[in-house]
Amino acid sequence: xxxxxxxxxxxxxxxxxxxxxxxxxxxxxxxxxxxxxxxxxxxxxxxxxxxxxxxxxxxxxxxxxxxxxxxxxxxxxxxxxxxxxxxxxxxxxxxxxxxxxxxxxxxxxxxxxxxxxxxxxxxxxxxxxxxxxxxxxxxxxxxxxxxxxxxxxxxxxxxxxxxxxxxxxxxxxxxxxxxxxxxxxxxxxxxxxxxxxxxxxxxxxxxxxxxxxxxxxxxxxxxxxxxxxxxxxxxxxxxxxxxxxxxxxxxxxxxxxxxxxxxxxxxxxxxxxxxxxxxxxxxxxxxxxxxxxxxxxxxxxxxxxxx
Numbered sequence: 001x002x003x004x005x006x007x008x009x010x011x012x013x014x015x016x017x018x019x020x021x022x023x024x025x026x027x028x029x030x031x032x033x034x035x036x037x038x039x040x041x042x043x044x045x046x047x048x049x050x051x052x053x054x055x056x057x058x059x060x061x062x063x064x065x066x067x068x069x070x071x072x073x074x075x076x077x078x079x080x081x082x083x084x085x086x087x088x089x090x091x092x093x094x095x096x097x098x099x100x101x102x103x104x105x106x107x108x109x110x111x112x113x114x115x116x117x118x119x120x121x122x123x124x125x126x127x128x129x130x131x132x133x134x135x136x137x138x139x140x141x142x143x144x145x146x147x148x149x150x151x152x153x154x155x156x157x158x159x160x161x162x163x164x165x166x167x168x169x170x171x172x173x174x175x176x177x178x179x180x181x182x183x184x185x186x187x188x189x190x191x192x193x194x195x196x197x198x199x200x201x202x203x204x205x206x207x208x209x210x211x212x213x214x215x216x217x218x219x220x221x222x223x224x225x226x227x228x229x230x231x232x233x234x235x236x237x238x239x240x241x242x243x244x245x246x247x248x249x250x251x252x253x254x255x256x257x258x259x260x261x262x263x264x265x266x267x268x269x270x271x272x273x274x275x276x277x278x279x280x281x282x283x284x285x286x287x288x289x290x291x292x293x294x295x296x297x298x299x300x301x302x303x304x305x306x307x
Contacts, residue, residue, distance in 0.1 A: 051162075079094075176300065199244065201270060234301075248290045256282050
């Protein structure tokens with residue numbers, strides 16, 4: 001390699017490295033957020049939580065993921081051009097450098113150590129090295145440059161396809177929705193599940209589809225359900241006080257001994273729909289008093305496709 005060309009490559013590598021360091025340590029208002037990071041202490045995210053790159057979406061998140069790969073492709077070309085090192089030595093050096101930089105981000109509170117970033121950055125460097133071997137390791141030609149550019153596109157598309165496949169396999173999706181009455185009832189009374197009455201709440205006609213919980217003229221009624229330590233659960237329900245009769249009533253929802261909802265005529269004037277997610281839940285208690293009603297109480301679990 002001519003000395004003049006080598007100097008240009010070296011200057012370009014230094015300039016590009018400075019640009020990347022700026023984005024890693026100072027861009028995205030990192031200095032302004034440093035105080036927030038310091039309140040939580042050093043953060044090391046050592047377990048991968050996301051796939052490297054999904055199919056294109058017009059979101060900042062996708063652009064960030066794309067940049068985490070694409071921004072490090074040039075290093076896979078520039079470093080071997082300067083030092084002619086083999087892939088094993090190059091990728092080892094690169095990973096060590098990224099690990100050091102990620103650690104510095106955490107120690108300076110200008111970011112967090114994120115193994116997802118390490119994986120994405122390394123994939124970019126690998127694509128760059130393949131590009132170097134295809135188009136830059138020997139005499140450069142227009143054909144080789146075209147094949148190099150094409151190889152970058154093919155690798156990026158390949159990463160997207162693999163990422164989407166992995167995401168489809170490991171991602172949980174909401175399973176079938178069942179009425180809460182389908183789980184084991186341990187105490188209390190049974191809600192209405194047949195010939196469900198319609199009513200109006202704040203002028204809106206309500207036609208329950210699955211169940212209705214009410215006090216049925218008593219001071220209050222309690223419904224207890226055990227779910228047996230279900231994990232990753234969604235609970236859906238509606239509540240309100242019908243227009244007909246006295247506009248008085250109260251609803252309490254207690255989950256694993258903790259009161260999660262307490263509403264009455266003073267706090268709620270209209271029908272309200274609620275969705276809650278629980279990492280784990282064992283028992284749900286519904287207490288209804290007065291003219292209040294709870295209806296269409298449903299439960300679903302997040303499951304993998306094979307479940």
